[in-house]
Amino acid sequence: MKEQIIEINVNSLEEKYEFNKVAKQASGAVMYRQGKAVLIAAVAIDEKAVDEDFLPLTVQYMEKSYAAAKIPGGFIKRETKPGDFETLTSRIVDRSLRPLFPKGFYFPVTISIMVVSSDEEVDMQVAALHAANAALFISDIPFATSIAAVRIGTVDDDIVINPTLSQQGNSELDLLVVGSGKDVVMIEMRTLASENESVQNANEFHEAALVDVIATAGEAIEKATSAYEEAFAPLVREPLELTLAEDKVDESLYAYIENNYASDVEKAISHMAKSERSTELKKVRTKIMETLESAGKEADKELVSKVLERYKKTVVRAMILDKNIRADGRALDEVRPISIETNLLPSVHGSCLFTRGQTQALVTVTLGDKKDAQMYELITEKNSQSEKFMVHYNFPGYSVGEAKYIGAPGRRELGHGNLGKRALEPVIDLNYDGSIRLVSEILESNGSSSMATICGGALALRGAEVEMVDLVAGIAMGLVTDGDKYAVLTDIMGLEDHDGDMDFKVAGTVHGITALQMDIKLGGIDLNVLRDALEKASKGKNHILKLMEDAEQNIVTSEALPSTEHFTVHPSKIGEIIGKAGATIREIIERFEVSIDLDRDVGGVKVAGGDKAKVEAAKAHIENIASAPVKKQMEYKVGESYQGKVKKIVDFGLFVEMPDGFDALLHISKVAKERVNDLPQRYSEGDEITVVVMEQKGKKVELATPEYLA
Structure with a gap:
């Protein structure tokens, strides 16, 4: 098979599809490119159908760390459990493609989508949908329909089709619509509030306007699916010869149930309205089988279940469409109690x-x-x-x-x-x-x-x-x-x-x-x-x-609710609230049994705790610290003596609290003419001490003792 490259520019997306290049043993595969983003999508099928009446479709969207030039964080340096975004994207692809498989298709199918190169501006969910769609469309699976995904956002109040990720970050609307031709098959929508907005400005989208936006998306989808089907059609592989399950109904058994058990089925439906369990319907099935067996007729449990389920569905839908009656007796527009x-x-x-x-x-x-x-x-x-x-x-x-x-x-x-x-x-x-x-x-x-x-x-x-x-x-x-x-x-x-x-x-x-x-x-x-x-x-x-x-109106505040106080102080006061080496803030936390968060840039203070009175007391204490007048450092005269207090004794000297409240260092070399190594024996914290100012440079004050100068 010769490598084929198809470039499609539709709905503001410049996409490149490379076929017959990678994963050639899969039923269908594509290397998809958009910007710097590269995704590989591959489809595989098990040609043995399952016995159950459903499509066993598995979709896996996987993001590889190397795609963004990263090594996985944590102890294990390889991709492990999928993240929430990967799981949700897999779910979106599944929900978009599942309805388009032909009726009676019960063959296990896997669709794998790997992101092998990322782009900070590419919408990966749209890219994943389009890559999966291309791989499935050209595969040997009898699947002749193409889908297209359209993301709608708003930029400066204008509707934008397929905005970039940076544009999405400024949008107030996030609407993802997936469809085929004129048909919409899946919609996901949310509104986005800007982080700069206050809580008074929630962002809701009116119902009437939403229909018009979906209509715009529908036009874009029709345009895209036409382009995809036309471009991909020549590359479709020879389809597998698969026998689709026929939805056969034993008409005589159906008529027998309809003529003899209509009231039993309606009664069972009313019970099913009260639970998702189908216990009552199973009782009807047992009753039918016992009657058939007693009459000497063959009663296949699986067949009876299938026909009974079909009749039940017909009854439920007929009650709604013909009689405007729901199983639980409600009106069509009535909300349950x-x-x-x-x-x-x-x-x-x-x-x-x-x-x-x-x-x-x-x-x-x-x-x-x-x-x-x-x-x-x-x-x-x-x-x-x-x-x-x-x-x-x-x-x-x-x-x-x-x-x-x-x-x-x-x-x-x-x-x-x-x-x-x-x-x-x-x-x-x-x-x-x-x-x-x-x-x-x-x-x-x-x-x-x-x-x-x-x-x-x-x-x-x-x-x-x-x-x-x-x-x-x-x-x-x-x-x-x-x-x-x-x-x-x-x-x-x-x-x-x-x-x-x-x-x-x-x-x-x-x-x-x-x-x-x-x-x-x-x-x-x-x-x-x-x-x-x-x-x-x-x-x-x-x-x-x-x-x-x-x-x-009847909400009573929970006793467990923590009390929180948010307030601001002058940013210059944050240092005083923290204190030297965090001593002040630790003392507040221990004394009032609270937690404290500080924002140095704006002076923000958050105090939280389980006791409202203690939280308020802590707030008052912090505000007292912040409202205290700013200490001003004295201008000392060089050569003059001052009375200080020993604040702390360290290996290299003494920290002395000066009359203005600021600390100055008395270095060990300035205590006496000879080096003194027994400071702890000579001085204790809190002792009064006479010092002489040798020099002052801004906040830095150099000290000596009179003994040293003698």
Whole structure:
């Protein structure tokens, strides 16, 4: 195979694709270049299909330290566990490509993306998506669709397509849209508040404006996918002869279930609305099999399960589209009942138990110092970064009734935690002088647990008295379509997520959206449907916010909440607060049982402790030190005697406190005519001593004893 190089310039991206150059034994591979960034993407397939009814797709995005001319930090000098950015990027690539595989494709596929050279201005997520897309498109896997990713930002209030990383740093909008042709398949959005902004200026994006921006992204995607398909088409390899699984349904068995067990299935569906477990449906399956066996008919458990699942899905969708009835009896735009309890954990800085229907999140907030921030590295940054607002999401098996070991968080947990962080961060004061860790423990789940994390998280932050602009609520929307008919569902549960066509999560304040995440199972969504979904999401979000505002009024401050005082003194006084060798500040810390952080440049002082009275006393003590008049050094007359006090005895002489309060050195050679080695025997700290000033240069005063001069 001859090496092929294709250069494409579209949507402000200058990309170079090198095919048949690397990883030639893979099903498809490419060396992708953009600026100084170089990525290698390779696709491999196992031609033996799995028995399960799903696509076993594995995506791994890996950043190599050498790509940025670095050696990995820590004890082990090689890449080990992937970082959060790598995991989240892998997840984005998976969510973008998975919906486009043909129906019935159940062959294990791996997509590996390595960053082997970095660029401080290149968006690695867009680069990873395009590299993976090219490798998959030209591979021998029957995959005839190209995707394109578009990042939208704002620069000086202007919409910019695919901004550079430095432009993204100044943008108030971060919108990633992935699609194919005219179809949008994945959206990730967040708003960004400038670190120079005060907490009074949160950044939300209005729902109506967002649809127009997505439409702009859609036009750019259509342009890009056309360019990619045209350029890559001549390089597509001979496709493998793969037999796709046929979605066959035993029509007679389907009709038998429909005619004889319709009421049993509807009753089971109503039970499934209360839990993600399908126990009731299993009971129906057992009943069907027993009836068939007693009638002397063959009853294959796997076949009955598959047909029953198909019928159940048909019933759920028909109830919604034809009757506007949901499994739990709610109206299409109705939010499940909500209960909220705040600061229920006495030894925690802030906490909230947020329950919506059969989804429950216990969210806690812990406040820490700057040193408690999470350190991390990005391949596009030279220096280590510090994450001072952390959101950790945990999803134990018992939350859905599963007997499952609780281990390290997986991609789903990291993704949901990241969504919660993106939703809440825009309303928090970014100038907060410390670290915040928010942890969400999902105790029960039947859909929208990430949104419960956001709602409970906002109230837990309020409970910890973190300065915020507004409360943030999150809501998960669903979609069911059939031809020209569609229904938008508010606050979807697990059953509706499983059998629906869209998972659309929206979070924000009363003024607009702070974060959004959408995955489409259809292969695309009409913008009018998207606009309708956003309008209904706004209505549901505001309903939840009203309940949260009511709960906020009942927050009782936690006894565990540390008291913190922020104030400023004149920068010249910081040295006096510290004292010689840190003696003064150590004495304050021990006496008042507080921690103290100082900023020498601006004179900033932060005092924190568990006892409010002691914190206030420490503040008063520091302010007294800072308000004391500035000591002025005397002008001494050379040759005259003065009374001093021995402050400290050292090997090379004595430090003497002079009448003006400043210390001067009496060198051992100036004590007597002959060298004296027994100073500790002759003098004690605190002794009065007569000294003669030999010379004064600024603050430096040279002393001698009268004995020396005699």
